[in-house]
Amino acid sequence: MTDQGIKSRPIYATLRRDSSGRRHLYVSAGSGPPPDALAQDGLESWTVAPTTCEGTLPRPEGVGERRFRSTRYLMETLGRRLAGERMGLRLYVEGPEDFLWDVYGVAQAHGLGRQEIFLKQSGTLARRVQCVHCKTFNEGVTTTIVRCAGCGANLFVRDHFSRRLSAFQGVKIDAEQPGDVPQAERAYP
Amino acid sequence: MILDGTLPARVAGIDSLSPTLKRFRFEPERGCFPTAAPGAHVLVTLRGPERVWKNAYSLVTPPEARDAYAIIVRRVEESRGGSHFLHDHLRPGDRVEIGTPASLFPIASLARRHVLIGGGIGLTPFLSFLPVLRERGAAFELHQYCTDAETETFGRLLAEAGGAVTIHGSTSRRSVAEILADQPLGTHVYTCGPERLMAAVEAAALDLGWPSHSIHKESFGGAEGGKPFSVRLARSGRSIAVSDTQSLLEALEAAGIEAPCLCRGGACGVCLTGVIDGEVEHRDHVLTEAERADGKLIATCVSRARSDALVLDL
Numbered sequence: 001m002t003d004q005g006i007k008s009r010p011i012y013a014t015l016r017r018d019s020s021g022r023r024h025l026y027v028s029a030g031s032g033p034p035p036d037a038l039a040q041d042g043l044e045s046w047t048v049a050p051t052t053c054e055g056t057l058p059r060p061e062g063v064g065e066r067r068f069r070s071t072r073y074l075m076e077t078l079g080r081r082l083a084g085e086r087m088g089l090r091l092y093v094e095g096p097e098d099f100l101w102d103v104y105g106v107a108q109a110h111g112l113g114r115q116e117i118f119l120k121q122s123g124t125l126a127r128r129v130q131c132v133h134c135k136t137f138n139e140g141v142t143t144t145i146v147r148c149a150g151c152g153a154n155l156f157v158r159d160h161f162s163r164r165l166s167a168f169q170g171v172k173i174d175a176e177q178p179g180d181v182p183q184a185e186r187a188y189p
Numbered sequence: 190m191i192l193d194g195t196l197p198a199r200v201a202g203i204d205s206l207s208p209t210l211k212r213f214r215f216e217p218e219r220g221c222f223p224t225a226a227p228g229a230h231v232l233v234t235l236r237g238p239e240r241v242w243k244n245a246y247s248l249v250t251p252p253e254a255r256d257a258y259a260i261i262v263r264r265v266e267e268s269r270g271g272s273h274f275l276h277d278h279l280r281p282g283d284r285v286e287i288g289t290p291a292s293l294f295p296i297a298s299l300a301r302r303h304v305l306i307g308g309g310i311g312l313t314p315f316l317s318f319l320p321v322l323r324e325r326g327a328a329f330e331l332h333q334y335c336t337d338a339e340t341e342t343f344g345r346l347l348a349e350a351g352g353a354v355t356i357h358g359s360t361s362r363r364s365v366a367e368i369l370a371d372q373p374l375g376t377h378v379y380t381c382g383p384e385r386l387m388a389a390v391e392a393a394a395l396d397l398g399w400p401s402h403s404i405h406k407e408s409f410g411g412a413e414g415g416k417p418f419s420v421r422l423a424r425s426g427r428s429i430a431v432s433d434t435q436s437l438l439e440a441l442e443a444a445g446i447e448a449p450c451l452c453r454g455g456a457c458g459v460c461l462t463g464v465i466d467g468e469v470e471h472r473d474h475v476l477t478e479a480e481r482a483d484g485k486l487i488a489t490c491v492s493r494a495r496s497d498a499l500v501l502d503l
């Protein structure tokens with residue numbers, strides 16, 4: 001059920017430094033260090049300090065390193081940063097799929113094109129699911145079927161992914177036979 | 190991509206812009222011309238007393254202009270290309286055949302800013318960009334490189350474009366790298382002019398980390414002569430001589446062969462023809478290194494023979 005053979009599912013390669021760029025920015029939804037293939041001189045690395053670290057002392061930021069207390073704060077800062085950026089930047093993004101495409105959206109809105117952005121999925125496979133009926137976004141969905149937080153419909157999580165919304169599509173599974181809802185499986189841990 | 194059908198037209202007006210530059214206005218014999226895309230060019234067929242030329246010229250009229258097309262032509266000294274004929278013999282009222290406009294040099298729709306860099310007569314495709322960019326409210330700047338003697342002429346042509354235009358004469362000019370160094374994300378650069386200028390623009394942009402998709406070059410009617418050679422056409426068995434001032438494509442056309450072409454500057458690949466025997470001197474921008482080494486194809490509009498003869502699959 002996980003591979004529904006739908007073509008809008010993006011495929012991600014591993015991140016490698018694009019040496020044609022002049023400045024390199026790595027943005028991650030996690031807190032780990034950038035992959036070795038990127039981490040050379042002059043890489044800037046922006047990460048999100050995980051909430052589980054709250055209260056513990058974070059390790060100090062190194063040169064070119066920045067840690068953000070939330071994804072949202074990182075995203076806002078990125079928008080401001082890109083607004084003042086010049087040609088020659090390469091952006092590398094790592095994290096769950098919704099994060100990747102949120103960042104992609106911000107980058108695109110500031111003029112970065114396909115040759116300048118590189119995406120790599122990692123971390124949770126949990127999905128952001130938009131209910132096609134009431135348009136509510138359901139965050140962090142790990143199961144094949146989910147109850148919509150907006151309208152209460154039992155949604156089947158389709159593999160149809162919208163890069164614009166950074167979300168998968170959820171459609172009512174019991175539209176034909178109300179109440180006929182199969183067992184949900186944990187498919188996107 | 191191959192466009193057939195020519196549009197019968199007449200010369201409606203000729204303005205002298207400078208001692209070597211003239212603008213020719215053409216009006217259709219009947220009806221309207223088709224709408225052209227910004228950056229479009231047309232093939233103009235000129236029938237001189239001894240020979241026929243088919244040359245590519247950028248339209249300098251706004252894209253929506255359908256009642257007339259205009260081109261600007263420089264009269265060059267060693268006129269192998271027919272500019273003498275246009276300058277010295279063409280008169281208002283004369284008939285010309287114009288091909289359907291084609292664009293190999295479009296404005297990038299996703300660009301957020303446009304930097305246009307012209308050199309000399311290579312300014313012409315940008316003259317049809319400007320009204321479109323202005324109408325769209327697009328962010329752009331235009332840099333025109335030329336000799337000091339021509340700054341005024343080009344200045345007049347660009348008068349309407351206003352503050353976004355800088356003309357660089359030969360004595361005081363900013364380098365291409367300086368122009369490109371401080372551009373925001375989403376900028377595209379377009380260049381048209383002498384090969385050296387275009388190569389400098391491309392090299393500077395790549396060096397500053399611009400992705401290749403954001404660099405656009407218009408190769409402009411660039412056939413240069415060379416050593417004469419002969420071609421044998423394998424299918425018809427005919428032999429044709431290519432003189433030192435003729436391109437292979439022109440020699441084929443002069444022999445009455447309907448050879449396909451579109452840009453006549455080695456940029457589109459429409460004229461690629463199979464080579465059965467002989468060694469090619471490649472001068473085009475379309476073949477890959479591997480294809481060149483393979484030697485099985487020739488861009489007839491610009492490339493020539495390195496050997497004394499070629500056998501073509503025609």
Ligand code: FES
Pocket residue numbers: 449450451452453454455456457458459460461473475488489490491
């Ligand atoms: S006609 Fe375009 S490459 Fe020859």
